[in-house]
Structures are given as structure tokens and as C-alpha cells.
Amino acid sequence: xxxxxxxxxxxxxxxxxxxxxxxxxxxxxxxxxxxxxxxxxxxxxxxxxxxxxxxxxxxxxxxxxxxxxxxxxxxxxxxxxxxxxxxxxxxxxxxxxxxxxxxxxxxxxxxxxxxxxxxxxxxxxxxxxxxxxxxxxxxxxxxxxxxxxxxxxxxxxxxxxxxxxxxxxxxxxxxxxxxxxxxxxxxxxxxxx
Amino acid sequence: xxxxxxxxxxxxxxxxxxxxxxxxxxxxxxxxxxxxxxxxxxxxxxxxxxxxxxxxxxxxxxxxxxxxxxxxxxxxxxxxxxxxxxxxxxxxxxxxxxxxxxxxxxxxxxxxxxxxxxxxxxxxxxxxxxxxxxxxxxxxxxxxxxxxxxxxxxxxxxxxxxxxxxxxxxxxxxxxxxxxxxxxxxxxxxxxxxxxxxxxxxxxxxxxxxxxxxxxxxxxxxxxxxxxxxxxxxxxxxxxxxxxxxxxxxxxxxxxxxxxxxxxxxxxxxxxxxxxxxxxxxxxxxxxxxxxxxxxxxxxxxxxxxxxxxxxxxxxxxxxxxxxxxxxxxxxxxxxxxxxxxxxxxxxxxxxxxxxxxxxxxxxxxxxxxxxxxxxxxxxxxxxxxxxxxxxxxxxxxxxxxxxxxxxxxxxxxxxxxxxxxxxxxxxxxxxxxxxxxxxxxxxxxxxxxxxxxxxxxxxxxxxxxxxxxxxxxxxxxxxxxxxxxxxxxxxxxxxxxxxxxxxxxxxxxxxxxxxxxxxxxxxxxxxxxxxxxxxxxxxxxxxxxxxxxxxxxxxxxxxxxxxxxxxxxxxxxxxxxxxxxxxxxxxxx
Ligand SMILES: Cc1ncc(C[n+]2csc(CCOP(=O)(O)OP(=O)(O)O)c2C)c(N)n1
Ligand SMILES: [Mg+2]
Numbered sequence: 001x002x003x004x005x006x007x008x009x010x011x012x013x014x015x016x017x018x019x020x021x022x023x024x025x026x027x028x029x030x031x032x033x034x035x036x037x038x039x040x041x042x043x044x045x046x047x048x049x050x051x052x053x054x055x056x057x058x059x060x061x062x063x064x065x066x067x068x069x070x071x072x073x074x075x076x077x078x079x080x081x082x083x084x085x086x087x088x089x090x091x092x093x094x095x096x097x098x099x100x101x102x103x104x105x106x107x108x109x110x111x112x113x114x115x116x117x118x119x120x121x122x123x124x125x126x127x128x129x130x131x132x133x134x135x136x137x138x139x140x141x142x143x144x145x146x147x148x149x150x151x152x153x154x155x156x157x158x159x160x161x162x163x164x165x166x167x168x169x170x171x172x173x174x175x176x177x178x179x180x181x182x183x184x185x186x187x188x189x190x191x192x193x
Numbered sequence: 194x195x196x197x198x199x200x201x202x203x204x205x206x207x208x209x210x211x212x213x214x215x216x217x218x219x220x221x222x223x224x225x226x227x228x229x230x231x232x233x234x235x236x237x238x239x240x241x242x243x244x245x246x247x248x249x250x251x252x253x254x255x256x257x258x259x260x261x262x263x264x265x266x267x268x269x270x271x272x273x274x275x276x277x278x279x280x281x282x283x284x285x286x287x288x289x290x291x292x293x294x295x296x297x298x299x300x301x302x303x304x305x306x307x308x309x310x311x312x313x314x315x316x317x318x319x320x321x322x323x324x325x326x327x328x329x330x331x332x333x334x335x336x337x338x339x340x341x342x343x344x345x346x347x348x349x350x351x352x353x354x355x356x357x358x359x360x361x362x363x364x365x366x367x368x369x370x371x372x373x374x375x376x377x378x379x380x381x382x383x384x385x386x387x388x389x390x391x392x393x394x395x396x397x398x399x400x401x402x403x404x405x406x407x408x409x410x411x412x413x414x415x416x417x418x419x420x421x422x423x424x425x426x427x428x429x430x431x432x433x434x435x436x437x438x439x440x441x442x443x444x445x446x447x448x449x450x451x452x453x454x455x456x457x458x459x460x461x462x463x464x465x466x467x468x469x470x471x472x473x474x475x476x477x478x479x480x481x482x483x484x485x486x487x488x489x490x491x492x493x494x495x496x497x498x499x500x501x502x503x504x505x506x507x508x509x510x511x512x513x514x515x516x517x518x519x520x521x522x523x524x525x526x527x528x529x530x531x532x533x534x535x536x537x538x539x540x541x542x543x544x545x546x547x548x549x550x551x552x553x554x555x556x557x558x559x560x561x562x563x564x565x566x567x568x569x570x571x572x573x574x575x576x577x578x579x580x581x582x583x584x585x586x587x588x589x590x591x592x593x594x595x596x597x598x599x600x601x602x603x604x605x606x607x608x609x610x611x612x613x614x615x616x617x618x619x620x621x622x623x624x625x626x627x628x629x630x631x632x633x634x635x636x637x638x639x640x641x642x643x644x645x646x647x648x649x650x651x652x653x654x655x656x657x658x659x660x661x662x663x664x665x666x667x668x669x670x671x672x673x674x675x676x677x678x679x680x681x682x683x684x685x686x687x688x689x690x691x692x693x694x695x696x697x698x699x700x701x702x703x704x705x706x707x708x709x710x711x712x713x714x715x716x717x718x719x720x721x722x723x724x725x726x727x728x729x730x731x732x733x734x735x736x737x738x739x740x741x742x743x744x745x746x747x748x749x750x751x752x753x754x755x756x757x758x759x760x761x762x763x764x765x766x767x768x769x770x771x772x773x774x775x776x777x778x779x780x781x782x783x
Contacts (some may be wrong), residue, residue, distance in 0.1 A: 014339075018331065025332055055518065062395050062515035068336040068356060072394075165394070 001054050001077070002031070004155055007046040007064055008038060008072040008166055015069045019046065022063055028052050032085075032152035040166055043071060047155045072165035080158045086151040087131045088113075089122045091144050101138075108134045119146060128153065208384075212377040215343040215369065216245035219307065222350045224249055225382040228278050230638050232256055232265040236282020238322060239309030241374035254638065254667050257659035259286050261631035263293020264657070266304045268632030271618045272593060273639035274425075276303045276357050283310045284322030287368070288329065292625060294364045295333040299622025300449060301426060303362035305353050312372040313341040327368050335363030343376035347385035359390045361513045362426060395514035398529045398537060406484075406508045406525045407541035410440055413482035413506075415550045418444040419465065419494075422621070423487015423512060423531050424453030425614045432535035433486055434458070439539070441547030443554060445473045447488050448606055449621040456590070456610035462554065466494035467756050468603040472557045474762040480505040487511065487531045490520040491622070492758075500761035510534050566753075566768070567608060571723040577601055577676045577746045581608035583726045584646065584674060587734070592644040593618060593636050597629035597653035599683040601676035603752040605648045627656030633671050634664060644734065647673040651703045652681045661713045664739050672733040673741040675706055678748050686751045690766065710741040717741035 009015045016035060023030050031049045038045035052060065057075050064073045093101050095117065105112060110124035124131055131150065138145050213221065219242055223231065230252045235243045246253055256262040259281040266277030281290050287308040297304045311320040327337045336356050338349045346369060353365040410416060424433055430453055437444050437460045444454045445465040454461055462473045477483065483505045488494070495501040498520055507523040509516075510531055517526045527534045566578045581604050584592075590610055595618040596602040602619055611617050618636055620628040629649040637645040647654075654675055664671060685699040710717035716736055720729045720743065733740035753768040 014327070017328075021331055058517070059515050059519060062393070062513075062517070065393055065395060066335075066513070066515060 001052070003050050003052055003057050003060065003075065003077045004081070004083075004153070005046075005048045005050075005061065005064065006074040006076055006155060006157075006163075007048060007070060008040075008043050008163060009046060009067075010069040010071065011037070011042050011044045012069060015044070016046075018067050018069060019048070019064070022067065023048075023050060023060075026052075026056075026060065026063070028056070028060070034152040034154050036154075038166070040169060043166065043169075047153055049153050071169075072163045074157070074163065076155060076157055081155050082158060083127060083153050083155045084125055085128055085131055085153050087122075087124045087135075088147075088149040089124070089135065089138065089145060090114075090119055090147040091122065091138055092118060092146055093120050093144075094118065104134070104137060108137075110134060208381040209379070213380045214241065214245060214377050215346045215374040216241040217248065218343065218346045218378065218380045219350065219369070219374070220245055220249040220251060221380055222347045222382065222385065223278065224251060226351065226354045227275070230254060230269065231278045231280055232262040232269070232635065233280030233307075234259050234262055234282070234286060236284075236286045236309065236322070238283035238311055238371050239280065239286070239307075239374070240282075241371065242280070242307075242309065242369075252638075253280075254634070254663065256631070256663055258657065259289030260293050260627065261634075261657055261660045261663065263290045263304070263306065264296065264625075264628050264631035265635035265638070266306070267293060267297045267300075267302050267628075268595060268618055268635030269639040270297075270302050270304055270635075271300075271632070272615055272636035272643070274428075274615070275639065276305055276354055277635060277639075278305050278307065280307045281309075282322070283308060283326070284324045286322075287324055287326040290366075291329065291333065292623075292627075294330055294366065296620050296623045296625040296628060297364040298333045298335070300620065301362050301422065302364065303357040304364040305350070305357050306364060306366045307350075308366065308368045309374065310339070310368050310370045313370045314372070316341070316370065326366065330366050333364075334366050337366040338368065340367060340369045340373050343373050343378040346373060346378070347380060347382065348387070351382075351385050352387040355387045355390055360393055393512075393514055396512075396529045397514075398527050398534050402525055402527050403538050403541060406527060406538060409482055409506050409508060409525065410442075410484065410542060411545070415476075415480045415553075416440070416442045416482040416484060416547075417462070417476055417480045417505075418442050419447070419477070419483055419485045419488050420444050420450045420453050421447040421486065421488025422449035422453075424450055427487060427512065427531035427533075429487065429532035429535055430454070430614055432532050432539065435539055436484075436535060436542060440542055440545040441551065442484065442545075443476065443547075443551060445469070445477060447491070447494055447621070448619065450488060451606060451617045452611035452614045455612045457612060460551075464606050466491075466762075467496075467758075468607065468752050468754065469494075470558075470607070471561050471754055471765060471767070472554055474756065474765065475557055476554050477502050477505075478761070478763045483507045485509045485511070485523070486535070489513075489516045492520070493621075495520060496756050496760050496762045496764075502762075510538075573722065575721055575723055575726075575744065575746045576750060577604045577678070577744070578608050578750075579723050580674065580676065580720075580726055580744050580746065581605050581648070583723070584648075584730055585609040587727060587730045588644060588646070590616070592616065592646050593633075593640065594646045594648055595619070595629050595633035595636055597647075597649035598624045598626045599650040599653060599681070600678070600686060600750070600752050601648055601650045601682070603683075604676070607752075609648075626650075626653035629653065630657050630660045630673070631663075633673075634660060634667070634669055637669050637671050638667075645671045647671060649673065649675055650682060651675060651677040651679065651701055651706075654706075655701075655703070658709065661710065661715060665713050665715065669739065670737070671739055672736075673710075673739070674730075675741060675743045677703065677706065677743050677745050678750070679703065680748060682750075683752070685749070686755075689749070689751065690755070690757065706741060706743040715739050715741055717743065719743040719745060721745050
């Protein structure tokens with residue numbers, strides 16, 4: 001089954017290697033991995049999705065906790081949660097063929113974030129299946145997709161659930177209210193390693 | 194863990210008014226952590242540290258190979274419960290530690306390894322003798338650190354000690370760049386104290402679990418306690434004994450559990466697993482309840498998990514949550530420090546009548562004892578089992594025995610009866626040949642008042658025999674019982690059983706070990722007959738210095754019983770009844 005873990009780790013060199021190495025060691029393939037800053041300074045948040053037997057969940061979580069730099073681990077494989085992925089897709093499009101893509105983007109509630117005479121870039125956020133859907137439609141025209149960049153999944157539990165461990169830590173929240181959009185974007189693409 | 198800390202010496206509150214170099218901070222921090230002995234080998238990247246050593250009251254034992262340093266630190270820790278410390282230079286020095294670190298990791302031994310590395314500015318450039326040792330050791334350490342700033346030396350080392358000795362112990366490596374050793378910084382031991390240790394968040398001992406465990410114990414007809422290394426690590430000998438005695442439950446031990454429950458105790462069944470006695474494994478297979486205490490159901494003790502103890506409910510008391518349901522599914526998991534969990538469990542345990550089950554087990558021993566090699570005449574041969582039996586009798590079981598890996602290791606486990614914890618030191622998880630001699634040096638330095646014996650095979654002994662020079666240089670009184678069968682015996686045994694006696698690459702040409710010892714100035718003698726064993730052991734024990742006995746034992750003897758890898762516990766190979774070549778069996782069958 002697919003397991004989804006939210007892992008809070010110390011934002012230090014080498015930490016991502018330790019997490020990844022654990023999965024390598026357990027011979028488990030990581031399907032998706034997203035790392036970025038969290039609500040706490042000095043803590044990164046990892047969303048990790050992997051395929052493993054149902055019983056493996058306990059051992060993975062217990063083993064993650066054994067890593068010195070891991071602060072909290074939440075197994076949200078079964079929990080109600082919101083999951084999103086971000087995709088940037090560059091497609092070939094001339095001024096003549098653009099209109100069709102604009103329509104598609106409209107239907108999928110994506111947006112155009114860059115435009116040149118030969119190509120344009122689509123940004124799309126959503127669940128995996130929606131992104132797959134857009135890609136599939138774009139692929140109908142062979143050679144149209146030039147590049148795809150996908151963030152991997154980000155997941156957050158629904159409801160008023162927060163990490164009690166992180167909450168208990170007496171450190172100030174990262175960033176401030178007037179954080180720029182650019183900085184927020186960096187949160188998604190940031191690296192713990 | 195309470196029993197696992199180094200006693201903090203008076204330097205613990207040391208704070209210097211003037212800055213120290215990183216090298217000095219390192220020694221001051223080690224001293225503060227209670228370290229009195231360090232096993233190491235110098236080189237360019239750690240020279241500043243060696244240069245500063247003379248200012249500190251710490252003994253440095255110069256090894257002959259860094260693998261030896263790691264095994265010595267490991268043996269030191271196993272013998273004493275204190276954290277062992279090994280030190281090496283960058284590159285080849287660091288990589289030579291690797292086998293020793295993995296050995297400690299697999300057996301959960303608290304150890305801190307300090308390595309020097311090239312200066313920070315050339316890190317990652319393939320500089321001379323640069324190896325990414327934190328990368329190399331990542332999967333075989335409990336944790337490791339790279340220190341590039343002098344200011345971080347003290348806090349990192351203190352954190353390393355905390356990690357090494359807490360929870361499920363393990364080795365920690367601290368890699369310190371040369372510039373961090375040479376730079377200077379203020380030193381304040383107290384300020385470098387790590388945050389309080391955070392126990393694993395998944396430790397869980399609930400009343401409901403304890404009640405359930407107590408009820409299972411109350412209702413069991415055929416219970417067995419499985420005692421492992423955790424008994425020692427947790428210091429739970431008393432609690433295990435109380436549980437066994439009060440509820441009249443027999444105790445089976447893993448290899449690393451030997452000594453955790455007295456061998457002479459009427460409830461002691463002996464060693465379980467691949468070379469455990471038949472009645473032990475049969476009792477486990479017949480049991481309706483297993484109470485696993487600080488053991489991890491290793492494949493060497495379970496055989497095929499699919500056929501393991503199918504009739505038994507299982508209670509697992511274990512400090513590492515990642516071990517729960519890993520190899521064997523359990524019914525009740527009590528995840529916490531063994532001694533503490535048993536303290537909570539014991540008030541729920543009442544007296545029980547275990548007589549019928551104990552009698553049944555006793556009856557199953559009957560026929561086996563007759564075939565036990567220990568009860569058979571030697572007919573002019575020298576059997577390793579007899580050597581172990583005699584060594585045990587002569588030392589009164591008081592000695593610390595440090596074994597290597599192979600047949601001799603199993604014979605030791607079978608025939609040397611361990612009464613007390615930390616009297617058997619052996620590489621169980623990794624099975625590292627070459628472990629015994631260096632680990633024994635570490636054990637002797639940790640416990641100078643104890644009688645220490647190496648029991649090694651002719652193969653493994655040659656892997657680290659260079660440390661003979663170390664015991665001479667450091668004036669270390671240990672005795673060495675070499676079980677010399679001219680073969681990589683355990684591998685030869687597998688070839689005999691499973692590869693049609695194709696003895697490929699297992700016959701060994703060995704040096705004259707008596708002369709080898711002599712070349713080091715170590716007294717030695719060879720023994721060919723059982724009649725000579727006692728005298729040789731007595732000579733070794735009374736000698737002022739180290740002593741080596743080359744026991745030239747039967748060449749093609751095998752360890753029995755044996756559960757072939759991948760078989761069920763009750764499918765064991767017994768000493769064959771009709772090998773005409775074997776004079777023992779002729780007598781036994783009469
Ligand atoms: C470093 C290492 N290499 C290889 C092995 C595989 N191995 C296990 S037992 C053994 C034979 C040991 O021979 P010896 O030291 O003579 O002991 P004996 O079995 O004869 O008592 C070997 C090669 C090992 N355990 N460790
Ligand atoms: Mg041998």
C-alpha cells in the first residue's frame with residue numbers, strides 16, 4: 001500500500017541523506033518526496049510517500065524516530081488529509097496555436113506563468129490525478145510537451161490537528177506575516193539537505 | 194540508561210579561563226565524560242590531538258590496526274558498561290575502523306569513535322587521505338557528526354556520549370577537521386551539556402498491556418522466558434530472575450544473553466537457536482507462551498520465522514520500538530527499558546505451579562546428555578568442547594571470556610557456563626572474525642582485576658594477531674586459548690553438511706603459534722592431549738604476563754546440534770550415531 005509520512009527534521013546538512021538512506025536500507029522505494037521549511041525556524045517538513053506492505057508502516061515510523069535529527073513523524077496514510085502537487089509544464093505553442101492551450105488551462109484551472117513566441121509555461125496545483133489529466137490531454141499532440149517539473153506531494157491533515165511535538169518546542173515561527181509570495185514559493189522547493 | 198553512564202570525574206565541572214585549542218577541548222571533554230582510556234592510532238589529520246594528549250590524565254593504548262582500536266573500545270564497553278573510545282586519523286585510519294563500528298552497531302554497544310579529517314577548506318576535494326567517513330559510516334552508526342568549528346567540539350562530543358549510551362546503545366562517530374583541532378575557543382564543560390535525552394516517542398507500557406501480559410503468564414501451561422542482550426544493557430538480571438522464580442518459568446538465553454541469568458540456576462535451560470541444545474529449542478517450539486526480554490528474534494535464534502513457536506502467544510519486552518513485529522509477530526508489546534517494565538509487571542505476577550512443564554523439559558534432556566561430548570571419553574583425542582569444559586571448571590566460571598567467531602565460539606557458548614553478566618564477550622550480530630584478541634585487550638583495560646581469556650580459532654586469530662605486540666607494549670595480562678583445528682572450521686562444517694565435503698578454501702596453513710608468541714616475548718605452549726589441558730591452563734593463570742596456549746584440537750569435529758539455516762527449530766542435525774571414524778560415537782552407542 002501507499003504510505004504517507006509527514007516528518008519534521010532539523011534543518012541541517014546531511015539530514016535528508018539520513019532519511020533517504022533509511023528507505024534505501026529498508027529496500028523501500030520512495031515514490032515522492034517534498035521538503036521545505038515548516039512553521040518553525042530550524043525545522044524542515046518532509047512529505048514522503050512510499051510503497052510498502054501495510055505492516056511496514058510501524059517499523060518505518062519507529063525507525064524514522066530513531067534518526068537523531070528527526071523531531072516528529074506522523075503516519076497519515078489513513079488520515080483525512082489534503083494532498084496537493086505543483087507542476088510546471090512547458091509546452092511548444094506558436095501565436096497561432098496558443099488559443100487552444102489557453103482553453104485547456106481554463107478548464108483545468110491552471111495558469112500561464114510564462115510566454116514566448118515558441119512556448120509557454122503552465123503552472124498547475126492540484127491532486128495528482130488532476131495534474132495527470134492535464135498532462136494526458138497535452139500529450140495528445142505529440143512533441144508538444146517540452147518539460148515537466150513536478151513537486152511531489154505535500155500533505156496536511158484536515159481539522160485542527162498540529163504536531164504536538166513541534167508545538168511544544170519553544171522556538172519562534174519561521175517567517176512573518178508579510179512574507180513575500182516569492183519566499184512562500186521557496187518553502188515548497190526548499191531543501192533540508 | 195542508569196547503568197550505562199561513565200562515572201563523571203571531578204573534571205566534569207572544568208571550565209578554563211583562557212581559550213583552549215580544539216585538540217585540548219577534545220581531551221578535556223573526554224576527561225569530563227569520565228573517559229580514562231582511549232584506543233587509537235595516530236596520523237597527520239589527528240596529530241594536533243595527539244600532541245595535546247600529554248596534558249591530560251588519559252591513557253592512550255597504541256594499537257596495531259585501527260580495527261583493533263574499535264574492537265578494544267567495544268570490548269571495553271561490553272566488559273564494563275562504560276562508553277568505549279577509539280581514535281584514528283583520516284582516510285585509511287578512519288576506514289579501518291569500519292568493521293569494528295559495524296560490530297558494535299549490530300550488538301548495540303556504546304562507543305564513541307573520534308576521527309581526524311582534512312582541513313575544512315579542502316573538504317570534498319579528494320585531498321590527501323580524505324575520506325567521507327560520516328558518509329561511509331552513516332548506516333553503521335547510531336549517529337555521526339562532522340565538526341568543522343572549534344567552538345562545536347565540546348558540545349558535539351558530549352552529545353555523542355549521550356547518544357551512545359542512551360536508549361538502545363550504539364556507536365557514534367565524531368569526525369573533526371584538522372583546523373577545528375588547531376583553532377581555539379573557550380571551554381566550558383557545563384555549557385556544552387546536551388539537551389536532556391529524549392526517549393523514543395513510541396515507547397509504550399500501558400496498564401492494559403501489563404495486565405494482558407500478566408494474564409497470559411497466569412494462564413500459560415508451557416511458558417518460556419527468552420532472555421537476550423537487553424538483560425545486560427538494561428541491568429535487569431534481578432528482575433528477570435524474580436519473574437522466573439516467582440512464576441516458575443524456565444529461561445532460554447540468546448548467545449549475547451549468556452550470563453544474564455546464572456547458568457547453574459535450576460530454571461536455566463541454556464542457549465537457544467542454531468547451536469542451542471535440543472531441549473531448549475524443543476521447549477520453545479512446544480511452548481504456549483514466550484516472554485521475550487531484551488532480544489530481537491534474530492534469524493539465528495528463530496530458524497524460519499514461518500515455523501517458529503507456532504503454538505505460543507508472545508510477549509515482547511523491548512526498548513527499541515522498531516523491533517516490535519519485525520521478525521516475529523507478537524501478541525503483547527511492552528516497549529520500554531526492560532528493568533523498568535519488569536518492575537511494573539512483577540507486582541501483577543503471582544506464584545505459579547510450573548512443575549509439570551519443567552518436568553517435561555527435564556525428561557526431554559535424558560537421551561541427549563548421554564551423547565553430550567562432555568560426558569564422553571576423549572580416546573586420546575583433543576576435543577575443543579573438552580577444552581572449554583576444563584577451562585570453565587578451572588576458572589570457576591569467574592573469568593571474562595572473549596571469543597572470536599566460528600566453531601570455537603559455539604563450543605564456548607555450550608560448554609563454558611556463565612554465571613554472571615559481562616563474562617562472555619562475543620560478536621553475535623555481525624559475527625566478526627578477528628574480534629577476540631583486541632576486544633579482550635579492551636575488556637582487560639576496563640576491568641584490570643578480572644581474569645580475561647581469549648578463545649579464538651586459528652583463522653580469526655590471524656586476522657588481528659598483530660595486536661599481540663600491543664599487549665606486550667601495554668603490559669596487558671591476558672591469556673589466549675587458541676582452538677587450532679587447521680581449518681576455517683565453521684565454514685568447513687557447512688561444506689561438510691551442505692556442500693558434499695568440498696573443502697574449498699578452508700584448510701589453513703598456520704604459523705607455529707608458540708613461536709609467534711615467542712617472537713613477541715609472550716610465553717606459550719602447545720597442547721595435544723586432554724591430559725595436558727589442566728596443566729597448561731594452570732600455567733597460564735599463574736604466569737605474570739600474557740600467555741598463549743595452542744590447543745591442537747580434532748581437525749574435523751563439528752558443532753552439534755545444528756539447525757540448518759532456513760529450517761525450523763526442531764529440525765536439527767545431531768551428532769551422527771554411526772560415523773565409524775569417530776571414536777566418540779563408538780563408545781556412545783555401546
Ligand atoms: C571477517 C569475517 N570473514 C569471514 C567470516 C565467515 N566465517 C565465519 S566462521 C569462519 C571460520 C572461522 O575459522 P576459525 O577462526 O579457525 O574458527 P573455527 O571455526 O575453526 O573454530 C568464517 C570464515 C566471518 N565470520 N568474519
Ligand atoms: Mg579453525
